[in-house]
Amino acid sequence: MVEVGPEVLRSYIRDIPDYPVKGVIFRDLTPLFKEKDVFREAIRDLAEMFSGVHVDIVVGIEARGFIVGAPVALELGTGFVPVRKPGKLPWRKRSVSYQLEYGAEALEVHEDAISNGQDVLIVDDLLATGGTARATIGLVEQLGGVVRGVGFIVELAYLHGREKLKGYRVEALVRID
Amino acid sequence: MVEVGPEVLRSYIRDIPDYPVKGVIFRDLTPLFKEKDVFREAIRDLAEMFSGVHVDIVVGIEARGFIVGAPVALELGTGFVPVRKPGKLPWRKRSVSYQLEYGAEALEVHEDAISNGQDVLIVDDLLATGGTARATIGLVEQLGGVVRGVGFIVELAYLHGREKLKGYRVEALVRID
Numbered sequence: 001m002v003e004v005g006p007e008v009l010r011s012y013i014r015d016i017p018d019y020p021v022k023g024v025i026f027r028d029l030t031p032l033f034k035e036k037d038v039f040r041e042a043i044r045d046l047a048e049m050f051s052g053v054h055v056d057i058v059v060g061i062e063a064r065g066f067i068v069g070a071p072v073a074l075e076l077g078t079g080f081v082p083v084r085k086p087g088k089l090p091w092r093k094r095s096v097s098y099q100l101e102y103g104a105e106a107l108e109v110h111e112d113a114i115s116n117g118q119d120v121l122i123v124d125d126l127l128a129t130g131g132t133a134r135a136t137i138g139l140v141e142q143l144g145g146v147v148r149g150v151g152f153i154v155e156l157a158y159l160h161g162r163e164k165l166k167g168y169r170v171e172a173l174v175r176i177d
Numbered sequence: 178m179v180e181v182g183p184e185v186l187r188s189y190i191r192d193i194p195d196y197p198v199k200g201v202i203f204r205d206l207t208p209l210f211k212e213k214d215v216f217r218e219a220i221r222d223l224a225e226m227f228s229g230v231h232v233d234i235v236v237g238i239e240a241r242g243f244i245v246g247a248p249v250a251l252e253l254g255t256g257f258v259p260v261r262k263p264g265k266l267p268w269r270k271r272s273v274s275y276q277l278e279y280g281a282e283a284l285e286v287h288e289d290a291i292s293n294g295q296d297v298l299i300v301d302d303l304l305a306t307g308g309t310a311r312a313t314i315g316l317v318e319q320l321g322g323v324v325r326g327v328g329f330i331v332e333l334a335y336l337h338g339r340e341k342l343k344g345y346r347v348e349a350l351v352r353i354d
Contacts, residue, residue: 016267026267030287033247034234034256043251057211066243067259070210074220074248079211082244090193090203110207 004041009174012038013154027154027176029125033067042173043068046123046151047075049171053148056118057081061107061136062088068153069123076121081113083136094142098135107132109139116144127152127172130161137168181218186351189215190331204331204353206302210244219350220245223300223328224252226348230325233295234258238284238313239265245330246300253298258290260313271319275312284309286316293321304329304349307338314345 012032019026033039046068055078060069062084073080084107086095092111097104114120120140124133127150137147147168155161155172162170189209196203210216223245232255237246239261250257261284263272269288274281291297297317301310304327314324324345332338332349339347 014268019267028267030259030266030268030290034258034290036250036254036256039256040251040254060244063240063243063261063265064259066240067237067247067257070244071248071251073213074217074251077213077217079213079216080244081211082207082240084240088240089207090196090205091191091207113207113211 004038004045006174009038009042009153010176013174013176027126027156029064029153032153042153043071043075045173046153046171047072049173050076050121050149050151053121053169054119055121055148057114057120057145059083059109059114059120059122059136059140059145061122061124061132064126065124068125072121072123072151078121081109083107083109083139094139096135096139096142098131100129100131105132105135107135107139109143111143114140114143114145118145119148120145121148122150123152124150125153127155127159127161127170129159130164133161134164137165181215181222183351186215186219186330187353190351190353204303204333206241206330209330219330220248220252222350223330223348224249226350227253227298227326227328230298230346231296232298232325234291234297234322236260236286236291236297236299236313236317236322238299238301238309241303242301245302249298249300249328255298258286260284260286260316271316273312273316273319275308277306277308282309282312284312284316286320288320291317291320291322295322296325297322298325299327300329301327302330304332304336304338304347306336307341310338311341314342
């Protein structure tokens with residue numbers, strides 16, 4: 001087995017300056033996903049970080065959060081629930097709106113996705129300002145889910161997203177300062 | 178281990194009449210994804226169907242194809258490559274346009290996602306008319322990838338999507354006639 005620490009993971013994250021807008025550096029994780037040993041170790045390490053926590057359901061945030069969340073669910077032996085952009089889910093659903101730097105966004109989840117009292121781990125690829133993760137916590141709690149943790153591959157520490165997630169256990173494999 | 182055959186999988190697929198338009202039945206796989214034993218067995222069975230094939234890379238089609246493709250990649254021990262809707266990938270990319278019932282669509286992939294001669298398995302949740310899968314085959318082949326198979330959880334046999342994928346190995350866990 002290849003040992004994959006934060007420095008190795010960081011080397012598979014591609015920085016794209018001025019994307020999607022000038023002054024922003026986009027962190028592209030596709031090089032990490034396509035490298036089999038790196039992808040496998042990232043998923044295992046993220047699952048391992050929450051191995052002491054009881055989890056019934058892993059929630060992944062559309063769309064890159066599906067790439068990380070669904071395999072983490074498989075690794076933890078739980079079900080997987082997608083939280084999606086508006087208009088994508090076909091059945092009865094709950095919705096939450098939130099503010100981002102570039103305007104208002106919304107997220108949706110099926111009403112029957114989580115049962116009252118279920119333990120939930122929320123997963124996304126990247127923690128930036130924390131707005132999307134915070135909104136997802138709200139959705140999960142609307143359904144009676146208990147958020148046991150929020151996990152990311154990368155945390156952009158300079159955006160202070162953790163502050164929006166106070167009171168919850170937050171883990172990330174790589175921290176970029 | 179729970180035995181999960183096609184009938185059990187079928188019972189976790191929710192039919193939604195007249196969605197997204199009148200006369201169409203939408204097949205909602207979220208009940209299947211959230212049930213841990215059913216989700217795990219579906220991923221394992223799909224990976225198992227291609228266990229005799231050499232695969233370097235699993236390609237998943239945005240967005241539900243990520244929920245199936247990424248865990249299949251983990252299960253097969255390969256890397257994962259997302260094929261995405263236009264404007265989502267931040268780096269240099271290739272694009273393909275195709276026709277669907279409701280108008281033209283396009284898909285994109287990063288130029289460096291697949292190397293010349295790599296063996297590729299394409300995964301999506303559902304085979305309908307086959308337009309999206311056929312376009313994805315085109316993208317993979319543009320990059321020099323060799324498509325070794327196309328795998329789905331569900332095949333809507335009455336839409337004859339297989340005909341668009343002739344010459345390729347196509348597998349689905351559940352067939353709806």
